[in-house]
Amino acid sequence: MKPVLRLYDGLLSAFALVAGGLLVWLMVSILISVTMRNLGMQPFPWLFLSGEYGLFYLTMLGAPWLVRKRGHVHVELVTAMLPDRAQAALSRLVAFGCVVVCLILAWAGVELVARDIARSNFDVRAYFTPKWLLTIAFPVSFGLMAVEFGRFVFGHELMHTGEAGIHE
Numbered sequence: 001m002k003p004v005l006r007l008y009d010g011l012l013s014a015f016a017l018v019a020g021g022l023l024v025w026l027m028v029s030i031l032i033s034v035t036m037r038n039l040g041m042q043p044f045p046w047l048f049l050s051g052e053y054g055l056f057y058l059t060m061l062g063a064p065w066l067v068r069k070r071g072h073v074h075v076e077l078v079t080a081m082l083p084d085r086a087q088a089a090l091s092r093l094v095a096f097g098c099v100v101v102c103l104i105l106a107w108a109g110v111e112l113v114a115r116d117i118a119r120s121n122f123d124v125r126a127y128f129t130p131k132w133l134l135t136i137a138f139p140v141s142f143g144l145m146a147v148e149f150g151r152f153v154f155g156h157e158l159m160h161t162g163e164a165g166i167h168e
Contacts, residue, residue, distance in 0.1 A: 012065050020062075049126045063144075068148050088158055098145075098149040106138070
């Protein structure tokens with residue numbers, strides 16, 4: 001079981017690294033595009049498209065890692081005022097709700113990818129890109145987020161720390 005967990009942890013870390021690389025690419029592509037425009041040139045068609053896809057993929061690939069690190073936005077004002085047992089119960093309940101929502105969105109993503117493949121849908125702008133290459137990120141990301149929220153439901157750690165305010 002430990003090799004599977006290490007592989008899973010490595011996958012999440014790899015997705016986070018790819019998301020970080022895409023963030024750097026967005027900066028570089030914007031810099032290139034603005035420079036080309038200021039020099040009176042037309043930016044490459046793939047430059048804008050790669051930025052759009054990059055923004056989407058960096059969000060989808062980075063989200064499960066952020067859930068793992070508790071880097072997502074949540075408010076601890078209520079949980080900070082609760083006794084420990086009530087805080088744990090509420091935290092697990094909220095995490096369970098997140099699992100349910102993520103599983104619903106992952107399932108909808110699977111249906112979307114299947115429809116895009118069945119209909120041979122393409123994103124037709126600068127290039128003909130199979131749409132499933134974009135939509136495959138939905139079931140993968142939301143499925144992994146469901147697993148990560150599930151760790152807060154059934155694991156030892158809670159999603160909420162019980163400390164209101166900013167702690168970094």
